[in-house]
Amino acid sequence: MRHDYRTASVAPVVVLAWSMIGFAAANDRDGLFARVAQATETPTQYSAAGGPGARSEAAAIVFDHQDVQSILGRQVLSSAGEDMGRVIDIVVDRTGQVRAAVIDFGGFLGLGNRKVAIDWGALRFAPTGSKSDRITVELTRDQVRAATEYRDGRPLVVLGAADSLSSTQY
């Protein structure tokens, strides 16, 4: 397998994850893949043209609004209920697999906040159908505060709970 190193300088994250495409999805017990797979079973599937062979037409899936949520700007809490900041970005690897959520952590009135990447698998979402749309992370403020800051074009350091990291390569 050959890597494109020019791209690697732009997105080292992707290359880090490149080597583990194989088990990325398999290891994703309750990450995005599992959620989508589960969700697609129940909702109505339809195609605008009606026929299964109509390849030029777009297919659409309908989710109940309680079953899905948008993630940008959403507040994240620690399991103890501490405010951990808001989701400001999502990081994916080359397969499109979601690796981490970037969270704007800490600070007061916009001073002292730091962007920290948290392992996608360490995030817990409120169960399907529940009214609450809170996101919790199995980390405390003390564990997150010293994390390396997230920056574009730098190696990504993803913070996760001890057992939630999908790979030791991070």
Next chain:
Amino acid sequence: MKPSPRSLRGLDWFVFFVADVLTGFGPFVAVYLTSQRWTQLDIGLVLTTGTLVALAGQVPAGALVDAAPSKRLAAGCAMVAIGASALALAAWPIFPVVQAAAVLQAAAACVLSPAIAAISLGLVGHAAMGERVGRNARFASLGVGLMAVAMGATGYFISNRAVFFVTAAFVIPALLALAVIREAEIDRDRAHGGINERIDGARPHRRASLGSLMRRRPLVTFAACAMLFQLANAAMLPLVASTVTTRSGQWATIVIAACIIVPQVMVAVVSPWVGRSGQRYGRRPLLLLGFAALPIRAILLAAVTDPYLLVAVQLLDGIAASVFGVMVPLIVADIARGTGRYNLSLGVVGMAGGIGASLSTTLAGYASDLFGTPVAFLGLAAIAAAGLALVWGLMPETRPGQP
């Protein structure tokens, strides 16, 4: 003619509420927009545009205030504009609206600070200006301190959006305070530095041009001092705040809040003294004191890790900020005396300071990334020391009656 106590009290409270309103537009805008699901790219674009307008607007805004027949009216219009942008920001957080609000706010803020200085000078005259700007600085810092607490509480207990409604609400008492100031007591010519009381009190035939202002050495030197001051100063608090976040997990928010509010209290306490001393002992000794506090603070910040000590070191921020806040309108009033271009000169110094401030955060950010935060603080200390040397070597005493 002595101004009435009523006008002076009106000015006190106007300065107080203006500080409240301007604090609402600080770094908190980014926090608010993040909670409104804005991407970091758009937030950065809006903030950068605001900064550029704030930089480029200073000199034209100064010229505008010089030319305005009523400084009070100029200040009032600027307040209404800022109130409108706060409301727009809260009501429609969509890109074109927020972008326009940021530009409008930055432009109006450019008008406000020279307008306040002009009203002060027009009311009290050069002889009492030191005391007056000391008082202004006290009320401004009380306003900033109170607003920081109010914003923290509003954001925490209600919502980030509510903060901007609170900001807009403070425009009403600001306008009321402005209305209390008697227009007739503001000497129009004196308000833009038109009268040279030192010589004969005669009114000049025409105003000095920007070119002839820029050839005044004290003004250029002082603008350079302002740039170095902000270059050293502006990045310190953000750098402190970000170190505190990494060091003290649970208490970080409280410590950062203390690092913001403690210097404001300090400014409120010492500013009147700074203003009076500026009249009594001259501007230079105080300017040296303020510039000396800066490198000491930077070096201490590089060394100190204990949160209590950190907050104590921030007292030095209060001293430097107080000196700078008092000396800028005071020294520029000295220099621009008789030119009829007081506010334009303030704009020149303000722009120099603004350039320093925006370079400061960028430079300190790079330095702290590459070499670590302590080195970044030492770099800022070196810049501050250069500023101190500049004041020592080149900045003349500007107090009237001095050689």
